[in-house]
Amino acid sequence: MVPPPLRGILETAVYVNDLEKAHAFYAGVIGLERMVTGDRLFAYDAGLGETLLVFARGQTAEDTETPGGVIPGHHSEGPAHFAFKIAPEDVEPWRAHLEGSGVAIRSTVIWPAGGTSLYVDDPDGNVVEFAAPALWPNFQE
Known part of the structure; x- marks a missing residue:
């Protein structure tokens, strides 16, 4: 049986020890807009229809009941890893921006x-990649 098609990745998550330090990096350095603020997570707009979830490490291991159902x-x-997509012409500007912001x-x-x-x-040792195409055979512009 062939599975139905996927439409991409909706969310990517990393886990951090300090949400405020993470916010200083993801909003202050990377420039992501925070869409949700909570005690155990921040959610950032990572592009059209894409969300970066930054969870407080140790705060999400138990099920969470919501009015709409249980989140396992x-x-x-x-450390975790994820990649932001960038344009080929933005590799050097990103390098300069990151280094200018004190990010090695x-x-x-x-x-x-x-x-x-x-x-x-990032401040918690998560490996953040800024990737300009083409990396994978399924790349389409």
Whole structure:
């Protein structure tokens, strides 16, 4: 049986020890708009129809009851990874912006398909990638 088609990734999540330090990075340095503020998570607009969830580590392991149903508990130990999509012409401006904001570039990778990725750490050691196409065979402009 063939599964129905996927429409992309709606949410990506990272877990942090300090929501305010994370906010200083994701809003202050990266420029994401915070859409939801809570005791255990912040949600950021990460592009058209895409959301970055930043959870307070240790605050989401138990199920959470809401008026609409139960959200199953989840958590993560150690650093996570995710990538922001950027345009090829924005690789060097992003490099300059990050370095100018005091964020060290951990690594730069030139991919066989021609794309470039910049890797940095957020305040909790999560690996944040800024990826310009093409990295994967399914890339479409």
